[in-house]
Amino acid sequence: MKRVLTGIQPSGILHIGNYFGAIKSSVELQNVADEAFLFIADFHSLTVNPKPEDLRERVKRVALDYLACGLDPEKSNFFRQSDIPEVCELTWILNCVTGTGLLERAHSYKDKIAKGFSPNNGLFSYPVLMASDILIYKSTLVPVGKDQKQHLEMTRDIAIKFNQMYKEIFVLPEGYISENVAVIPGTDGQKMSKSYNNTIEIFGDEKMIRKKFMSIQTDSKGLEEPKDPDHCNIFALYKLFATPAQQEEMAARYRAGNYGYGHAKQALFEAYMDFFAPMRKRRAELEKDPGYIESVLKKGAEKARALAQQTMVEVREAVGIR
Ligand code: ADP
Ligand code: TRP
Numbered sequence: 292m293k294r295v296l297t298g299i300q301p302s303g304i305l306h307i308g309n310y311f312g313a314i315k316s317s318v319e320l321q322n323v324a325d326e327a328f329l330f331i332a333d334f335h336s337l338t339v340n341p342k343p344e345d346l347r348e349r350v351k352r353v354a355l356d357y358l359a360c361g362l363d364p365e366k367s368n369f370f371r372q373s374d375i376p377e378v379c380e381l382t383w384i385l386n387c388v389t390g391t392g393l394l395e396r397a398h399s400y401k402d403k404i405a406k407g408f409s410p411n412n413g414l415f416s417y418p419v420l421m422a423s424d425i426l427i428y429k430s431t432l433v434p435v436g437k438d439q440k441q442h443l444e445m446t447r448d449i450a451i452k453f454n455q456m457y458k459e460i461f462v463l464p465e466g467y468i469s470e471n472v473a474v475i476p477g478t479d480g481q482k483m484s485k486s487y488n489n490t491i492e493i494f495g496d497e498k499m500i501r502k503k504f505m506s507i508q509t510d511s512k513g514l515e516e517p518k519d520p521d522h523c524n525i526f527a528l529y530k531l532f533a534t535p536a537q538q539e540e541m542a543a544r545y546r547a548g549n550y551g552y553g554h555a556k557q558a559l560f561e562a563y564m565d566f567f568a569p570m571r572k573r574r575a576e577l578e579k580d581p582g583y584i585e586s587v588l589k590k591g592a593e594k595a596r597a598l599a600q601q602t603m604v605e606v607r608e609a610v611g612i613r
Contacts (some may be wrong), residue, residue: 292324292326292431293323293407293431294324294325294328294431295324295327295328295430296327296330296424297317297328297435298331298372298421298424299317299332299357299432300332300335301331301332301349304485304490304494304495305493306493307475307492308380308477308484309492309493311472311531312490313469315360316434317416317434318361318362318367320367320434321362321363326429326434326486327367328367328368328373328430328591328595329362329368329370331370331371331372332368332372332470333346333350333372334420335374335420336542338408338414339579351581351584355367355577356494356565358574358584358587359570359571359573359577364500364587364590364591365506366399367451370591370594370595372424374588374589374592374595375427375599377597377599377602378420378423378427381427381599381602381606382416384606384610385418385419388452388453388456389422389449393449394445394529396420397441397442399418399438400415400417417464421446422442422449425443425464426449428557428598430464431464432464433466433467434467434468434469435466436472437468439466439573447463450462450464457576458498462608470536475491476528477491477505478490478504478508478524479507480596480598481514491504497564504560504563506561507524507528509555512552515578517545518545518552519546520545520546523555525552525559526542528563529541529555529558532562532566532568537562541558543559603606
């Protein structure tokens with residue numbers, strides 16, 4: 292049986308890069324998995340000490356955004372990590388089988404410290420909490436970005452160690468690493484990222500978003516000059532939203548000349564609006580009904596928690612607690 296699970300960090304406002312690089316595929320998984328689990332990793336967020344009101348707000352927003360982007364609660368179990376307290380209990384038990392040497396090798400910890408975050412113990416044992424998230428549901432497949440690959444390897448190491456030391460309880464999960472996801476460029480042509488201030492958001496004020504499209508950097512070719520679609524940020528983004536025929540049409544206009552970057556930006560903006568309009572509409576509807584979102588997360592947590600509790604009965608027995 293394919294039990295797919297992934298966690299999402301409740302960070303920042305979602306942009307087009309996040310959509311095509313991560314959200315789209317995690318939403319599509321609900322159609323191929325026998326069981327899909329998707330949770331908001333709020334315990335993980337605490338490792339960098341966010342303000343409580345910011346964390347609460349971000350969790351709400353990420354739930355709203357994912358549901359608006361097509362996450363179907365009938366197909367995916369969508370929940371908050373912190374609604375499953377058994378995850379913390381298992382983290383402690385796994386902490387006691389995890390060598391500190393393994394954790395000292397974690398790139399993400401070193402990166403965070405280099406960025407100036409306080410080296411707290413939560414940040415250090417972040418991979419153990421992640422292992423617990425994965426193992427407690429006996430997940431078989433875990434889709435993650437490249438940056439999480441090492442955490443998955445650690446999860447497998449921890450599971451092997453536990454299984455050898457106590458009892459074969461944990462399933463060794465396979466990672467599904469999206470190595471070949473295309474990098475979506477931002478308005479300046481670099482990778483779109485909230486750290487580079489070059490993002491175009493999925494949701495938010497239409498006027499502001501149009502402005503962002505109009506600020507996409509191009510070369511300085513004049514209106515009449517022929518242009519090269521293959522070396523243009525506008526065209527690269529247009530390809531995400533347009534059909535092959537529409538792409539051909541725009542490419543031909545570029546090459547023919549008398550087609551300015553302003554025209555291309557407008558066409559791109561319209562294509563973006565058409566693409567995201569249903570999601571934007573859905574988000575506006577969902578926003579009016581916070582009770583619905585809460586009920587989705589509660590239902591997802593019930594299903595997840597029942598599984599977690601089953602695993603913990605086995606784990607406690609195996610380690611000699613109760
Ligand atoms: P950011 O770089 O804006 O901080 P995150 O690191 O929070 O984005 O990324 C969340 C997810 O979105 C990751 O899985 C990442 O691979 C994906 N992602 C972010 N930016 C891009 C991009 N420009 N192109 C493709 N995928 C992206
Ligand atoms: N660490 C992951 C990230 O930063 C989020 C996460 C937490 C996760 N627990 C997980 C992902 C379990 C997959 C499985 O993106």
